[in-house]
Amino acid sequence: MQRVMQLADIDYQLPEQLIAQTPIEPRDSARLLIDRGSGAPRDAVMRDFAQLLRDGDVLVVNDTKVLPARLRLVRATGGAVEVLLLESMDPSHRVWDALVRPGRKMKPGEVLHDGGGAPVLSVQGRGSQGDTFRVEFVAADVDPLIERLGEMPLPPYISQRLGDVSRYQTVYARDPKSAAAPTAGLHFTPELLAAVRAQGVPVVSVELVVGLDTFAPVTVDNPLEHVIHSESYHVPAETQHAVSSAKRVVAIGTTATRALESFGATGQASGRTNLFITRGFSFQHVDVLLTNFHMPRTTLLLMIDAFVGERWRRLYAHAIEHEYRFLSFGDAMLLDRHHA
Numbered sequence: 001m002q003r004v005m006q007l008a009d010i011d012y013q014l015p016e017q018l019i020a021q022t023p024i025e026p027r028d029s030a031r032l033l034i035d036r037g038s039g040a041p042r043d044a045v046m047r048d049f050a051q052l053l054r055d056g057d058v059l060v061v062n063d064t065k066v067l068p069a070r071l072r073l074v075r076a077t078g079g080a081v082e083v084l085l086l087e088s089m090d091p092s093h094r095v096w097d098a099l100v101r102p103g104r105k106m107k108p109g110e111v112l113h114d115g116g117g118a119p120v121l122s123v124q125g126r127g128s129q130g131d132t133f134r135v136e137f138v139a140a141d142v143d144p145l146i147e148r149l150g151e152m153p154l155p156p157y158i159s160q161r162l163g164d165v166s167r168y169q170t171v172y173a174r175d176p177k178s179a180a181a182p183t184a185g186l187h188f189t190p191e192l193l194a195a196v197r198a199q200g201v202p203v204v205s206v207e208l209v210v211g212l213d214t215f216a217p218v219t220v221d222n223p224l225e226h227v228i229h230s231e232s233y234h235v236p237a238e239t240q241h242a243v244s245s246a247k248r249v250v251a252i253g254t255t256a257t258r259a260l261e262s263f264g265a266t267g268q269a270s271g272r273t274n275l276f277i278t279r280g281f282s283f284q285h286v287d288v289l290l291t292n293f294h295m296p297r298t299t300l301l302l303m304i305d306a307f308v309g310e311r312w313r314r315l316y317a318h319a320i321e322h323e324y325r326f327l328s329f330g331d332a333m334l335l336d337r338h339h340a
Contacts, residue, residue, distance in 0.1 A: 005223045005279065010301045012316055020325035021160045023167040028192045031324055031331040033315060035308065037339025041318050046187040046332060049290070050195035056247025057288075059196055060239060062182040062256040063205040065173035068150030068165075073112040073120055081112055083121070084153055085146070086132060086179050086211045087232065093142040097127040097211075098135045106133065114149060153179055155328055157295075168328075177232075178210040183292050183328045184253035201250075204239040206259040208232070208273075218297050223278070228299055230274040233259040240269065243285055250288040254300050257307075260285040277303040289335045293319055293326040307337050 024030050032049065034042040044052075053059070069085040084099040100106055100123065108125040112135075124134040139145050152165045162168060170185035172193070196203055209232040218226045243249050243260065251257040262273035264284030276299070289307055293316065294300040304312045315333060324331045 003224055003280070007218065007221060007223060007297055010218065010223055010298070010305060011296045012313070014296060014326060015320065018320065018323060018326045018330075019157055020327060020329035020331075021158055022162075023186065023329045024325070026189060027171075027187050028189050030187045033319055033324060033331070033333040035311070035315060035333060035335045035339060037311070037336070041315055041333075043322065047192060049187075049192060049334075050199050050201075052334065053196065053199050053201045053250065054248060055200060057201045057250055058242045058246035058248070059201055059203045059250050059252065060243065060256050060260060060286075061170070061172055061185055061188075061203065061205050061252045062208050062259065063170070063172050063174045064178045064182060064207050064209055064255075065176040066152060066169055066178050066181050066210075067176045068146060068152055069179045070151040070153040071120070071146075071149050072151070073114060073149075074117075075110065075112060081106075083112065083135065084179060085135075085150075086127075087209060088177070089134070092140070093146075094137045094140070095124075096135050096137075097132045099131065100133045100135070103131070103133060111138070120145070120149065155180070157327060158329065172205070175207070177207075180210040181328065182208070182210060182253045182255045184256075184290050184332060186329070187290075187332055188252070202242050204242045205236065206239055206256055207234045208255040208259040210255055216299075217295070218299060218302070223297075223302055226276070226299065228274055228276045230272040231258070232271070233262055233273050234270045235259055235263040237269070248287040249285050250290065251286040252290050254289070254291055254294075254303050257286045257289055257303065277306050279306050279309075281306045283307070283337060287336065287338060289337070290332055291335065292328065292330050292332055293324065295327065304335070308335050308339070311339075 028046040030046045032044040032046050071083040073081045082101045086097045089095040110123045111119050119138045121135045121137045127134045152168050211231045262275045
């Protein structure tokens, strides 16, 4: 029998004033809501995080780095165009899947220019997913051009300009590939990671390239019929070994969770995943999840619903009542799927 959910199952009222517009300083001073199952949640701060870990735990982070992926360009007609680079489609980084706004009248072969009139890229046609376009850079040496022209792709609900662009990167970020940050990791400082390791807890990494689905709300009446887009992932051998021997796997963020559970579901350490984690999903690796508070009606909230069930509503209600900060620059919560 086909399972049915309603949008109301992943909806809640998010007060606009609780949407964090700026990152908190220092990173580990963010608040932390600790899930205690049927008991009342506990209020803490991120600097307490290492003390919450146990012998046999393994911490898994997503070490992808955010690309300065937002390009503000100009059409030949003089009209402004915003291009959001989502994923490189070739080793030279010349061809990309991208969101182009406005894109309704965009024609294949159209060349977009920078503010000085120099050609930057051409639109090749429709991309591989939904509303995306395939675009190709004119220059052969693309990376310096992206660094020069690109802006950090902050989510649309953040209206304030980011003074320090490194605050939308984790301290352990490596390869610039993603169109959004794995935001649960933004709370970590080198000192907090050192405290984790001092507890005897290994810190290992996966890579999941954060792409289009971060920006795509669930709009269908039955959220289980939502078409989730694929993302590239990699689970290194070191991480596979650490996870297989751990008593508890603590994933930092929904993206690390998606990478680990994609590996668990397919046995493939690398590839593209369209894994859609919803109610009834059988988690194979992740026991504990550190995550920020998510937008209503999103696949991220569907994952939280799958991880802890209806309990998420009580946790979110507590967070709203106690004025936690929400979304990318907001506070965090620590979820344990084994709690009753």
